[in-house]
Amino acid sequence: MASSMSLSFSSSLLSSPLPRPETNSKKKTKPHPPNSILFPCAVAAAVPPSISDKKKKQRHWKQGEYPVPGLSHDLISRSSKKPPLRNLKKKLDRKNNAKAWVCTVTETLSDCILKKQWLQALQVFEMLRDQPFYQPKEGTYMKLLVLLGKSGQPHRAHQLFHEMLQEGCEPTPELYTALLAAYCRNNLIDDAFSTLNRMKTLPCCQPDVFTYSTLIKACVDASRFDLVESLYGEMDERLITPNTVTQNIVLGGYGKAGKFDQMEKVLSDMLESSASKPDVWTMNIILSVFGNKGQIDMMERWYEKFRNFGIEPETRTFNILIGSYGKKRMYDKMSSVMEYMRKLQVPWTTSTYNNVIEAFADAGDAKHMEYTFDQMRAEGMKADTKTFFCLINGYANAGLFHKVISSFQLAAKFEIPENTSFYNAVISACAKAEDLMEMERVFKRMKDKQCQPNAMTFSSMLEAYRKEGMNDKVYNLEQLKQELLHNGSLPE
Numbered sequence: 001m002a003s004s005m006s007l008s009f010s011s012s013l014l015s016s017p018l019p020r021p022e023t024n025s026k027k028k029t030k031p032h033p034p035n036s037i038l039f040p041c042a043v044a045a046a047v048p049p050s051i052s053d054k055k056k057k058q059r060h061w062k063q064g065e066y067p068v069p070g071l072s073h074d075l076i077s078r079s080s081k082k083p084p085l086r087n088l089k090k091k092l093d094r095k096n097n098a099k100a101w102v103c104t105v106t107e108t109l110s111d112c113i114l115k116k117q118w119l120q121a122l123q124v125f126e127m128l129r130d131q132p133f134y135q136p137k138e139g140t141y142m143k144l145l146v147l148l149g150k151s152g153q154p155h156r157a158h159q160l161f162h163e164m165l166q167e168g169c170e171p172t173p174e175l176y177t178a179l180l181a182a183y184c185r186n187n188l189i190d191d192a193f194s195t196l197n198r199m200k201t202l203p204c205c206q207p208d209v210f211t212y213s214t215l216i217k218a219c220v221d222a223s224r225f226d227l228v229e230s231l232y233g234e235m236d237e238r239l240i241t242p243n244t245v246t247q248n249i250v251l252g253g254y255g256k257a258g259k260f261d262q263m264e265k266v267l268s269d270m271l272e273s274s275a276s277k278p279d280v281w282t283m284n285i286i287l288s289v290f291g292n293k294g295q296i297d298m299m300e301r302w303y304e305k306f307r308n309f310g311i312e313p314e315t316r317t318f319n320i321l322i323g324s325y326g327k328k329r330m331y332d333k334m335s336s337v338m339e340y341m342r343k344l345q346v347p348w349t350t351s352t353y354n355n356v357i358e359a360f361a362d363a364g365d366a367k368h369m370e371y372t373f374d375q376m377r378a379e380g381m382k383a384d385t386k387t388f389f390c391l392i393n394g395y396a397n398a399g400l401f402h403k404v405i406s407s408f409q410l411a412a413k414f415e416i417p418e419n420t421s422f423y424n425a426v427i428s429a430c431a432k433a434e435d436l437m438e439m440e441r442v443f444k445r446m447k448d449k450q451c452q453p454n455a456m457t458f459s460s461m462l463e464a465y466r467k468e469g470m471n472d473k474v475y476n477l478e479q480l481k482q483e484l485l486h487n488g489s490l491p492e
Contacts, residue, residue, distance in 0.1 A: 105124065105127060105128050105131070106128065108124050109121060109124045109125055109128060109140075112124055113143050113144070113147050115415060115417065116147065116150070116151065116417040117415075117417065118147050118148055118151040118153055118156075119449070119450055121144060121147060122144070122156070122160075125140070125144065136164065136167040136168065136169040137169075138169065138170075138172060138174075138175065141160065141161075141164045141169065141175060142174060142175060142178055144157075144160055145157050145160060145161065145175065145178040145179055145182060146178055146181070146182075148160065148182055149178070149181050149182030149183075149185045149186070150185065151417075151419070152185075152186055152419065152420060152451070152452050153182075153450075153452070154182045154183050154185070154186040154188055154191070157178075157179055157182035157183075158179065158182075158191075161175070161179045170204075171202070171204075171205055172204070172205065173199065173204075173205050173206060173207065173208055173211065176195060176198070176199050176205050176207075176211070177207075177208075177210055177211045177214060179195055180192050180195040180196060180199075180211060180214055180215060181214045183195065183218075184214055184215060184217065184218035185218075187218070187221075187222065189218055189219065189222060189224070189227075192214075192215055192218055193215070196211065196215060199211065207238075207240075208240065209235070209240050209241070209242065209243055209246065212231055212234075212235050212240060212242075212246065213242075213243070213245050213246040213249060215231060216228055216231050216232075216246060216249055216250065217249045217253075219231065220249055220250060220252070220253030221253070223253075223257055225253070225254075225257075225259075228250060228253070241275050241276075242275075242276055243275060243276055244270070244275075244276045244277060244278070244279055244281070244282070245281075246276070247266055247269070247270050247273075247276045247282075248279075248281050248282050248285055250266055251263055251266045251267060251270075251282065251285055251286070252285040252288070252289065254266065255285065255286065255288075255289030255290075256289060256292075263286075263289075267282070267286075270282065271309075278306075278309065278311065279311065280311055280312065280313070280314050280316075280317065282306075282311075283302075283303075283306040283311050283313070283317060284316050284317055284320055286302045286306070287299050287302060287303060287317065287320045287321065287324070288320050288324075290302060290324075291320055291321070291323065291324030291327075292324070292327075294324075294327065294328060296324065296325070296328060296330070299321075299324055303321075314346075315341075315346055315347070315349055315351075315352075316351070318337055318338075318340070318341050318346060318352070319349065319351045319352050319355055321333075321337050322334050322337050322338065322352060322355045322356065323355035323358065323359070325337065325359075326355055326356060326358060326359025326360075326362075327358075327359065327362065329359070329363060331359075334356065334359065338352070338356075348379070348381070349381070350376075350381055350382060350383065350384055350387065353372060353373075353375075353376040353381060353387070354384070354386045354387055354390060356372045357369055357372050357373060357376075357387060357390045357391065357394070358386075358390040358393075360372065360394060361390045361391065361393045361394025361397065362393070362394075362397070363397075364394065364397035364398040364399075365394070365398070366394055366395060366398040366400055366403070369390075369391065369394045373387070373391065383414065383416065384416065384417075385411075385416055385417050385418070385419055385421075385422050387416075388407055388408075388410070388411040388416055388422065389421055389422050389425050391407045392404050392407050392408065392422075392425040392426055392429055393425050393428075393429070395407060395429070396425070396428065396429035396432050396433075401429065401430075401432075401433040401435065404426065404429040404430075404433075405438070408426050408442075418446075418449060418451060419451065420446075420451055420452060420453065420454050420456075420457065423442060423443075423445075423446040423451055423453075423457065424454070424456050424457050424460065426442045427439055427442055427443060427446075427457060427460050427461060428460045430442060430464075431460050431461065431463065431464035434464070434467075434468075436464055436465070436468065436470075439461065439464060443457075443461065452490075453484070453490075454490065455490065458477060458481045461477055462474060462477055462478070465477065
């Protein structure tokens with residue numbers, strides 16, 4: 001059955017979208033205009049009417065009395081003599097309240113890391129280090145280094161690493177790779193190479209395939225393919241074999257740079273290799289390359305090729321297709337992929353919804369964007385930073401500035417991690433609305449949250465000030481920009 005579905009979906013990519021089930025054969029339906037939105041139909045078609053009927057017929061149960069699916073009424077009645085669940089809850093509450101304070105600190109630290117709240121995580125970590133029972137642990141430092149790297153704080157990662165060494169914690173290849181990754185994520189390639197050279201001098205911290213793959217990705221993202229070749233040569237000298245992850249990184253880099261001949265050469269090498277066979281990530285990278293360039297025909301051809309290689313698509317694959325169709329406003333095909341996911345029982349994820357929201361946001365279609373967001377929340381799907389980034393862009397494109405501010409406030413209420421791209425979207429929206437006072441408030445909040453501005457931040461603000469002829473503001477902002485450039489803390 002799965003194979004037949006695969007065939008039907010593959011053919012739909014190259015021809016027309018999957019047919020929709022007719023609700024009433026007697027009723028005549030008006031043809032959809034070319035730019036009509038079919039996503040609501042996909043959502044509605046995915047929910048069988050029988051489910052909603054059953055929900056209406058269910059009785060209302062008191063809290064703690066709702067029957068477990070699969071249990072008969074007799075079994076529930078026989079178990080009614082057991083102690084009520086609330087007594088068990090009280091015991092668990094007493095147990096949790098009786099925990100020592102040390103557990104509370106470590107749990108708070110883990111919670112901050114999980115929520116990507118790097119500043120709060122560092123504050124809690126300082127509190128933990130002041131306690132007499134504290135012992136430095138590699139795992140804690142590893143999580144913090146990764147968090148700081150992902151949060152655009154490479155200099156704090158560098159500082160934390162040296163504090164770790166001063167505490168007597170032995171460095172490992174993994175810890176050095178985490179520091180190197182923090183530099184790479186923030187385009188500090190020179191610092192990353194310095195870290196690599198440092199690792200080479202330490203017998204117990206020799207770089208491995210993961211170290212090289214991380215550095216190769218940074219070089220690929222910066223289009224420094226000359227450095228990629230030198231790193232490949234270095235790996236060969238050290239008898240380190242590139243794995244599928246390494247090859248996928250280079251493959252994607254060549255694709256983004258439009259070097260399709262080199263991309264196909266890398267793919268051919270992977271097909272012939274025993275150590276780096278192409279996988280579903282290879283498939284996803286190739287589809288992303290052509291999808292992001294708007295080359296839908298090529299994307300669909302490569303989809304068929306990978307299926308012929310025996311590689312099955314997964315959730316991310318479908319999300320890439322949805323995003324690519326959405327960018328080209330091919331809503332029929334976007335809806336078809338979503339329906340196909342339901343047929344395969346592949347769940348829609350936050351990324352699935354984000355791609356649909358982004359498609360409507362780019363078009364300034366606030367109505368269908370809001371519909372998608374409401375459906376996302378109704379299904380219990382958790383919104384993330386990209387969700388609100390797209391909502392803010394969508395409202396700005398639709399000229400609904402008051403909804404930009406309400407979305408910004410809602411994100412704070414949901415404790416959504418706020419990164420540079422998120423703030424840039426709000427600042428850009430304020431600039432479009434010519435509300436410079438609100439723009440300055442957002443920029444101040446950005447600095448208070450110690451979220452590093454980048455070139456895009458300054459570009460949006462400077463353009464807004466110049467448009468209004470506010471030369472003094474332009475001068476002050478240029479001074480701040482030069483200061484950050486001088487300190488090496490202004491990412492692209």
